[in-house]
Amino acid sequence: MEFIQYDHVSKSYGKQLVLDELNLYVKENSFVTLLGPSGCGKTTTLRLLGGFEKPDSGKIYLNGNDITALPANLRPINTVFQKYALFPHMTIAENIAFGLKIQKKSKEYIDDKIKYALKLVNLDGFEKRSIDSLSGGQQQRIAIARAIVNEPKVLLLDEPLGALDLKLRQSMQYELMKIKQELGITFIYVTHDQEEALTMSDTIVVMNQGYIQQIGTPEDIYNEPENAFVADFIGESNIIEGIMIKDELVSFLGVQVPCVDKGFGTMKPVDVVIRPEDVELGEPGKGFMDGVITDCLFKGVHYELDVQCGQYEWLVHTTKYFEVGQHVSLNVIPFNIQIMNKPESEDEEVMKEND
Amino acid sequence: MKKFKKGASYTYLGLIFLFLYAPILVLIVLSFNNSMSRTVWGGFTLQWYLNLPSNDTIMDALFTTLRITLSSSILATILGTSAAIGINRMKKHHAAIMLGATNIPLLNADIVTGISLMLLFTRFTSLGEFSVVLAHIAFSVPYVIFNVLPRLQSMSDACIEAAMDLGASPAYAFYKVILPEIFPGVLSGFLMAFTMSLDDFTITYFTKGAGVNTLSTMLYTELRKGIQPELYALSTLLFLLAFIMLIATNFKGMNKKEVVR
Numbered sequence: 001m002e003f004i005q006y007d008h009v010s011k012s013y014g015k016q017l018v019l020d021e022l023n024l025y026v027k028e029n030s031f032v033t034l035l036g037p038s039g040c041g042k043t044t045t046l047r048l049l050g051g052f053e054k055p056d057s058g059k060i061y062l063n064g065n066d067i068t069a070l071p072a073n074l075r076p077i078n079t080v081f082q083k084y085a086l087f088p089h090m091t092i093a094e095n096i097a098f099g100l101k102i103q104k105k106s107k108e109y110i111d112d113k114i115k116y117a118l119k120l121v122n123l124d125g126f127e128k129r130s131i132d133s134l135s136g137g138q139q140q141r142i143a144i145a146r147a148i149v150n151e152p153k154v155l156l157l158d159e160p161l162g163a164l165d166l167k168l169r170q171s172m173q174y175e176l177m178k179i180k181q182e183l184g185i186t187f188i189y190v191t192h193d194q195e196e197a198l199t200m201s202d203t204i205v206v207m208n209q210g211y212i213q214q215i216g217t218p219e220d221i222y223n224e225p226e227n228a229f230v231a232d233f234i235g236e237s238n239i240i241e242g243i244m245i246k247d248e249l250v251s252f253l254g255v256q257v258p259c260v261d262k263g264f265g266t267m268k269p270v271d272v273v274i275r276p277e278d279v280e281l282g283e284p285g286k287g288f289m290d291g292v293i294t295d296c297l298f299k300g301v302h303y304e305l306d307v308q309c310g311q312y313e314w315l316v317h318t319t320k321y322f323e324v325g326q327h328v329s330l331n332v333i334p335f336n337i338q339i340m341n342k343p344e345s346e347d348e349e350v351m352k353e354n355d
Numbered sequence: 356m357k358k359f360k361k362g363a364s365y366t367y368l369g370l371i372f373l374f375l376y377a378p379i380l381v382l383i384v385l386s387f388n389n390s391m392s393r394t395v396w397g398g399f400t401l402q403w404y405l406n407l408p409s410n411d412t413i414m415d416a417l418f419t420t421l422r423i424t425l426s427s428s429i430l431a432t433i434l435g436t437s438a439a440i441g442i443n444r445m446k447k448h449h450a451a452i453m454l455g456a457t458n459i460p461l462l463n464a465d466i467v468t469g470i471s472l473m474l475l476f477t478r479f480t481s482l483g484e485f486s487v488v489l490a491h492i493a494f495s496v497p498y499v500i501f502n503v504l505p506r507l508q509s510m511s512d513a514c515i516e517a518a519m520d521l522g523a524s525p526a527y528a529f530y531k532v533i534l535p536e537i538f539p540g541v542l543s544g545f546l547m548a549f550t551m552s553l554d555d556f557t558i559t560y561f562t563k564g565a566g567v568n569t570l571s572t573m574l575y576t577e578l579r580k581g582i583q584p585e586l587y588a589l590s591t592l593l594f595l596l597a598f599i600m601l602i603a604t605n606f607k608g609m610n611k612k613e614v615v616r
Contacts, residue, residue: 050520051520071519072519072520073523073524074522078520079516079520082513085514086517087517087518087532098518098521098523098531102523102527146517146521150521
């Protein structure tokens with residue numbers, strides 16, 4: 001049996017079904033990210049493991065033990081909350097010592113642990129400070145310190161960087177990865193920020209409307225999305241309806257283009273995903289189709305272009321500048337064309353229409 | 356012109372304070388008056404204050420008041436705090452109903468509350484000190500709830516969850532996390548309950564039964580019998596006590612605001 005296992009877990013609030021028969025396995029010492037839009041059930045999945053919610057049906061196992069009915073205070077799991085949830089009437093040292101005092105550890109042990117934890121989160125010497133005197137980023141580090149001094153088997157992080165600004169968020173991502181390496185425990189991380197997920201995780205679980213859409217490494221998820229929802233949610237994409245004529249040949253927007261995918265059958269309707277950075281622009285007539293640049297935005301690292309080809313408007317990322325109104329050709333190497341089955345569940349379809 | 360405006364506004368303010376506090380000032384002055392007359396100043400004396408401890412009626416009423424006020428305000432604080440915690444956890448709709456019900460004793464005329472409590476007590480128990488305590492708890496609880504509930508609502512649920520997450524049992528989380536957070540509210544609720552109970556005349560009068568007298572009911576009966584300057588002294592002391600409590604409550608409030616920024 002795996003380290004953490006969700007076995008057919010369902011949960012609803014009132015009439016709204018949040019998780020439907022969820023099955024999920026997590027390996028020990030991995031960094032797993034639950035990724036999805038708000039309302040997809042990722043936070044509920046996390047809270048079920050933390051013990052803050054009870055499933056309506058199904059079981060949750062930790063290390064082979066059924067912990068479904070175990071209350072939060074008896075689970076060897078600690079949580080870093082989105083809004084820090086530090087105790088405002090206690091000093092930083094008292095906040096960090098909270099769990100250790102409950103475990104009745106000696107004063108020396110507690111003091112050592114506080115020192116160690118503050119060092120780990122780069123806040124040495126902050127013991128006596130009050131919570132009010134800290135910035136958001138510092139508060140979140142204290143929240144992390146407070147959780148890890150208890151040496152949990154699993155650390156749950158519920159959008160811990162959500163309230164921080166971009167620069168701070170990026171540096172905290174590296175710190176979290178460092179802390180993870182130092183501690184060697186399992187991290188389960190919830191976020192709606194795909195970049196965060198891609199940067200930090202060993203495994204990403206993409207969720208939508210209570211269902212798992214895809215589980216895989218960040219590379220798998222980005223390069224080989226299994227359905228249109230994943231492709232659309234992770235990064236930006238051109239998602240085009242097409243027909244798989246036969247193995248390694250797909251037709252879309254009236255042209256036939258070679259690809260590397262096999263096994264979809266013949267004349268099968270599919271979704272074609274092409275990442276904006278994989279589209280190469282050239283002189284008219286030299287690609288598989290021609291178009292006109294309708295918009296060109298400077299984004300720092302690259303330009304973001306809209307290219308109108310008949311009815312379809314392509315999103316293209318390029319480092320070269322193009323004039324609006326310029327005629328170009330589009331080209332994509334076969335390897336960068338991703339073919340996906342049409343969505344089978346209605347929920348996926350709904351999501352696509354909403355976007 | 357500007358000076359005149361300012362002068363006028365200070366005069367206006369002075370007049371307001373004069374009319375508000377003149378009656379109490381008269382009372383305080385008379386409590387130091389070395390004469391039984393209500394109109395003639397007979398020189399300064401402390402004798403009415405010094406006489407107080409030897410007056411059995413007054414001392415008896417004082418101790419009865421302290422017993423009733425302390426026990427009712429402590430019990431009301433415990434009940435009101437528990438009620439606030441319960442209401443805070445309720446669904447919005449249910450909480451609104453509970454709060455509405457809590458409002459009724461506040462809005463109801465004291466005399467109606469007094470009479471209905473009297474009728475209730477004569478049917479199910481007897482009138483006496485105990486029934487006064489019950490009555491005082493009944494009208495004090497809402498004040499505690501209204502002081503504690505806002506503190507609870509401003510507290511994030513995540514703090515309680517964090518405490519549980521770190522291994523705290525629900526009871527431990529309550530004492531270490533919830534109580535310190537809501538304590539200012541609990542304290543001001545207690546002080547209000549204390550003042551209300553100390554001040555109350557109407558409800559006490561109807562629910563006390565024969566032989567039991569608090570300071571306020573005693574004052575009422577004694578003053579009808581005739582002039583007793585000791586009672587002025589006692590009233591002055593009561594006013595001072597209420598005044599000090601008021602300042603204490605406000606001072607706490609001011610301090611809190613500073614911390615919150």
